[in-house]
Amino acid sequence: MDTDPATGLVAALDIGGTKIAGALVDREGRIRLRSQRPTPAREDGETVMAAVGAVLADLAASPLWESADAVGIGSAGPVDASRGTVSPVNVPGWRDYPLVERVRRATAGRPVTLVGDGVAMTAAEHWLGAARGHSDALCLVVSTGVGGGLVLGGRVHPGPTGNAGHIGHIPVDLDGEPCACGGRGCVERLASGPHLARRALENGWRPGPDGDVSAAAVAASARAGDPIAIASFERAAQALAAGIAATAALVEIDIAVVGGGVAGAGEVLFAPLRRGLRTYATLSFVRDLPVVPAVTGTDAGLLGAAAAALAGPDR
Known part of the structure; x- marks a missing residue:
């Protein structure tokens, strides 16, 4: 070198x-x-x-x-x-x-x-971040959309077109809402920042005096104990957990790394995400899958x- x-x-x-x-x-x-x-x-x-x-x-x-x-x-x-x-x-x-x-x-x-x-993002986390040293990993970006990538056998696996690991468009709600991709009930439709905030508003959440209706504002309300905001994050976390569990069952990952703006909510997201994984990831080879925040940031x-x-x- x-x-x-x-x-x-x-x-x-x-x-x-x-x-x-x-x-x-x-x-x-x-x-x-x-x-x-x-x-x-x-x-x-x-x-x-x-x-x-x-x-x-x-x-x-x-x-x-x-x-x-x-x-x-x-x-x-x-x-x-x-x-x-x-x-x-x-x-x-x-x-x-x-x-x-x-x-x-x-x-x-x-x-x-x-x-x-x-x-x-996956390549960055595998090179210098939370997935470093892991042979098989899923890295997610949860922000305006939900994207991701895979590390398999110690190498980033982009796939033939460079899109492998795109967890955002795994369907997790068979009767769910139409997604911008043309599918229905995708992880992104349930867990992305804009859709998380939209769901909170539809269920009666109201922003503060500044009028901020972003996912970050919903996260602040959730930390303050607002039950509607908490429920919105729990629903998003449930969708992410289902997508992560499906990926883990398919390719046997040993860690899931979550970054992006919505992940900045911290335990408001990660606590229900880990609970959701206990529900969906139950087979012996996916049970107790660690889920950690990304560290390479912007x-x-x-x-x-x-x-x-x-x-x-x-x-």
Whole structure:
């Protein structure tokens, strides 16, 4: 391994509906340089790509850029890593957009590795976070949506298109509400922040004087003992527990790591989640599955993209 921290860098891009972040990352997972632009999510595809290009230009302006020999991208999805395209639901200007080819051209032909944002978070947690040292893990992002990724046999398992482990679209309520994916009763429809807050409002929860109706506000009410807020988190936790138990039964994971904004609620979420797992994960090989918070925080997307670049083809 290189001992000089200025050598062997990779460029990382974390692309979402709100921001486009970029970084140069060394092989120890240290972020050496950052850049960020707002995502012009309602603009046309070339305008969005121009924001990506601006982030890359910021990185390329540094003397460190010459040491960056590959690029990793973690993008909101769906992504298709086999084709190098992205179609983020919250960036309508990108549909089957050839992001890998465009980034390769913008970075003078450097190799580019694309994964979905859930897989990127998983790669970050396996490299530097709560899943480090675990051979088989499920990592979840519970936020505006619910995403995830898998570690199998000691390696991140993105699947052929880069979407493996997408727990948010496992159906857990056979007669449940329609989901944006076209399915019904998905984990995301029950456990994502917006749907958790919507359910609380529909059941009579009222926000404080500031009018905040986010999942974080519901969590604050739950911590204060509001029974409707508590019930909303318990329902979300039940859906997550069912999805985690199904995944554990299918591929025998040894830990589940939960990150994202909703996970910031702490024990308001984790206590009923662990209770739910005792109900759903009952077979001997899934019983007592540890469920822990993620630790890479807001840098998970960048660190996971860097990990994907480091593990990319021929590296």
